[in-house]
Amino acid sequence: MEKIRYERPVIKKLNTGVMNKYGTRTEYTPVTNIDGARVKDLISEFGSPLFVMSEQTIRKTYKDAVRAFTTRYPKVQFAWSYKTHYNNAICSVFHQEGSWSEVVSGFEYNKALLNGVPGNKIIFNGPDKTDDDLILAINNESMIHIDHLDELYRIIELTDELKKRPKVAIRVNMDTGVYPMWDRFGFNYESGQAWDAINKIILTNKMDLIGLHTHIGTFMLTPSAYAVAATKLLDLAFHIKSKFGKNITYIDMGGGFASRNTLKGSYLMGADSVPTFDDYAEAICSALLNSEYSKEDLPLLILESGRSLVDEAGFLLGTVLANKRLSDGRKATIMDFGVNILFTSFWYEHKISPAQEFSHYTEDSVIYGPLCMNIDVIRENITLPPMKKGDNVVVHTVGAYNMTQWMQFIAMRPNIVMIDMDGKPHLIRKKETLEYMNSLEITPEYLKDFKL
Amino acid sequence: MKIKKNVAISESGFIFNPTTGDSFSTNPIGLEIIRMLKDDKSKDEIRKSILSKYITDESTFEKDYYDFVMMLQTNQVADDSE
Amino acid sequence: MKQKITVAVSGLNNIDSPGPGIPVIRALKESKDFDVRIIGLSYETLEPGLYMHDLVDKSYQIPFPGAGIDSLLERIYYIHNQEKLDVIIPNFDAELANFMKIEPLLKSDLGISMFLPTQEQFDERHKANLFEFGEKHGVDVPFSKMMFNTSEIPVISKEFSYPMVVKGKFYDAYIAYNAEQVANYFNKISAKWGLPIIIQEYVFGSEVNVTALGDGKGNAISAVPMRKLFITDKGKAWAGISLDDEELVNIANRVISSSKWRGGMELEFIKTAENKYYLLEINPRFPAWVYLAAGCGQNQPEALVKLALGQNVPPYKAYDIGKMFIRYSFDMIVDLKEFEQISTIGEL
Incomplete structure (x- = not known):
């Protein structure tokens, strides 16, 4: 007699009546392959845990975003937000699609240069730019977005030394009716700081003010806030035109579009409730088009989207290490990946799918990571089919920030592969090794000798 | 370990405990184990039956059986006398 | 000869703080033009409507809104396959967002009709936006x-x-x-x-409510005002009475014509001692007391089904004034078999 696939026996109380297979949020549809590459094969070739990026999804999402804006506005340029995912292969996909780069540190700036991005297609944001960074950016004619007055004065000093006219924009923060207000970056609009800075730049006549930049927040669920922000930036642009007779070349609306992740505590699934690129584009583009600008004078619209372009393209494959029964009767499943490499689980209810076929019976469980720390919780409460040691799972929508903010803690950071357009996996970042980690450390000679 | 006599078990995996008024649902393999327990089968017999029917190994069964039986007791579907 | 149709209705939680499902179904069952087969859509296995077989012909569990649109669609395709639905009337606030998104798809793919507010209408009547809503549509909002x-x-x-x-x-x-x-x-x-x-x-006065139906083109098909006579400790109406209040009906008509409201709605007002009306809230669906409207001669759920099916519906003119509703609870005796069936296979 042929044996049947085994499933752990489970029993579930029905007293509240909500716990049958139609009632609760279940994520048990198995995901056995990503873009045609089998999850099992990926894990056996590259190990577990493993980050997988889908080139197909990146290109598709990017094209969708570009379409949403270019069908509504004549001049649009995206600049890839390096901090979201600065793996060179990922950046190169965006550059192939036509994206400039947006960086916030000397490290990112040099990464972009090495990736082959021309200096004048790099936007340099952020409060931390060293003298070396500024000199490099000025010589390369990059777009320097000034964050504070100290930086403005330093650039003025540097122009005298370098005998160059830097291309600059200022970052403006403002009240768009959205809480919290990001007033720690750039110059405030309402208090007149921004207008002051503009006057200083133009009147000192040492650099060219070519753009205005804002970034109103992150994971913004209200597109209308962008309309408010665009209107306020245009208002500044008009003042500049009427006082100095100068046209601004571009308006940079920053990023902050939400991805299809589900924020903790939200009732509806993120994928069903977050605004689409079309919603954001409609808000921003109508604000620009409804302004008093003539069609020829309309500024270039720059977008620095990161999360919304790459989050969905990222998957984390993992393996069940163990099952446990907690003292209160709940089931706990321990995975081989923790918050050290999936720190976005602090604020998202990441969707997790089993990577093999299951029956429709489910259990409520907690998903823990492998770290010896109480905070290492991936999902507080999830309904999944009974899984056993060695079973694989796929965590969805992890492409943004995880692979730049991950921590090397207790274990090494895992491999990243990208599945190309033909379903073929490419290793794009090697797993760290003990040798590599140790190569950065120096033990003073006198400590090397001990007896135990 | 015995399934309480008055516990009603139906084909669909629906279990009703008339003493407490609680109802439960279980998956097919859970139902199979509960039936065998109800028929006073020993743990050994149950193990043999499951191992011969399903693709699994002794230690997995051991672990899962222990956990399942504990849940039956916690939910008062079974009593904990040997 | 009555037209035979199949209508799926949610909100079967006819408990002490009831959902509008059962009242909507009762009104539909009394339709003069339709012979209605009712399919109940439930989230929980103890929703009383599941077990009211004289009102609900067959019931199906559907996934909670948080499970996402895809699982909802999958379930509706399945149900439609069994039952050939003509119309769906969702009655929970929390599920409307998902149903609004799939309304066009259900129409084009399965021929199922709904009559829900548009996303814009749904958003602008949110509590946080109500003051602007009032300014835009000329209604006093505190x-x-x-x-x-x-x-x-x-x-x-x-x-x-x-x-x-x-x-x-x-x-x-x-x-x-x-x-x-x-x-x-x-x-x-x-x-x-x-x-x-x-x-x-804070506006001091007595609470008066209107149940209404807009045709999406600016016409109020029906608006029936009611004052709660007694409320439960949860603030729900225990008993209420239909009012002869032309001003209130006019305000409701104004809201509907200016917002071009599509579908059922409940408007909650405070009427001050100076006879001023302040709009407190708009619920984007029929209230649980909508059966009073049918009892007063304006069968709003029936009219909504007609609108959904694309039939021409002239606005109602009159309604009975001084009709009361008194809510009561009622213990059904249910066999465990039925609970088992809905719990294990999700159908009853």
Whole structure:
């Protein structure tokens, strides 16, 4: 007699009546392959845990975003937000699609240069730019977005030394009716700081003010806030035109579009409730088009989207290490990946799918990571089919920030592969090794000798 | 370990405990184990039956059986006398 | 000869704080033009409507809104395959967002009709936006402001006078008589429902409500006003009476014609001693007392089904004044077999 696939026996109380297979949020549809590459094969070739990026999804999402804006506005340029995912292969996909780069540190700036991005297609944001960074950016004619007055004065000093006219924009923060207000970056609009800075730049006549930049927040669920922000930036642009007779070349609306992740505590699934690129584009583009600008004078619209372009393209494959029964009767499943490499689980209810076929019976469980720390919780409460040691799972929508903010803690950071357009996996970042980690450390000679 | 006599078990995996008024649902393999327990089968017999029917190994069964039986007791579907 | 149709209805939780499902079904069952087969859609296995076989012909469990649109669609395809649905009437606030998104798809793919408000209408009547809604559509709404931080209290206190109402984004409202209470309620509500908190001018008067139906083109097909005569400890109507209040009907008509409201709705007002009406809330669906409208001669659920099916529906003119409803609870005797069936296979 042929044996049947085994499933752990489970029993579930029905007293509240909500716990049958139609009632609760279940994520048990198995995901056995990503873009045609089998999850099992990926894990056996590259190990577990493993980050997988889908080139197909990146290109598709990017094209969708570009379409949403270019069908509504004549001049649009995206600049890839390096901090979201600065793996060179990922950046190169965006550059192939036509994206400039947006960086916030000397490290990112040099990464972009090495990736082959021309200096004048790099936007340099952020409060931390060293003298070396500024000199490099000025010589390369990059777009320097000034964050504070100290930086403005330093650039003025540097122009005298370098005998160059830097291309600059200022970052403006403002009240768009959205809480919290990001007033720690750039110059405030309402208090007149921004207008002051503009006057200083133009009147000192040492650099060219070519753009205005804002970034109103992150994971913004209200597109209308962008309309408010665009209107306020245009208002500044008009003042500049009427006082100095100068046209601004571009308006940079920053990023902050939400991805299809589900924020903790939200009732509806993120994928069903977050605004689409079309919603954001409609808000921003109508604000620009409804302004008093003539069609020829309309500024270039720059977008620095990161999360919304790459989050969905990222998957984390993992393996069940163990099952446990907690003292209160709940089931706990321990995975081989923790918050050290999936720190976005602090604020998202990441969707997790089993990577093999299951029956429709489910259990409520907690998903823990492998770290010896109480905070290492991936999902507080999830309904999944009974899984056993060695079973694989796929965590969805992890492409943004995880692979730049991950921590090397207790274990090494895992491999990243990208599945190309033909379903073929490419290793794009090697797993760290003990040798590599140790190569950065120096033990003073006198400590090397001990007896135990 | 015995399934309480008055516990009603139906084909669909629906279990009703008339003493407490609680109802439960279980998956097919859970139902199979509960039936065998109800028929006073020993743990050994149950193990043999499951191992011969399903693709699994002794230690997995051991672990899962222990956990399942504990849940039956916690939910008062079974009593904990040997 | 009555037209035979199959209508799926949710909100079968006919408990002490009832959902509108059963009242909607009762009204449909009394239709003069339709012979209605009712398919119940339930989220929980103890929703009383599941077991009311004289009203609900067959029931199916559907996934909670949080499970996402894909699982909802999958389930509706399955149900449609069994039952050939003509119309779906969702009755829960929390499920409307998902149903609104799939309305065009269900129509084009399966030929199932719904008659829901548009996303824009749904959004602009949200509590946080109601004041702007009132300004836009010419209805008095108590002055209100959003608050994100307790540090705003001193500023806000200058714009309002005490007492003021402190409200949550979705639920909960408290009357605060001083700044300490505002801070207290702010913390209490924000912990539960998040931000923003809405501060609203306190308006004293009696509560009057209207159940209404808009055809999406600016016509009010029906509007029936009611005053609650007695409320339960949960603030729900225990008994109510239909009113002869032309002004109130006019305001409802104005809201519908200006917003081009599509579908059923409930408007909640406070009527002050000076006979001024303040709009407190708009629910984007029929209220649980909608059967009173049918009892007064304006069968709103029936009219909604006609609108959904694309039939021409002339506005109702008159309704019976002084008709009362008195709610009662009723213990059904149910066999465990039925509970087992809905619990294990999700159908009953």
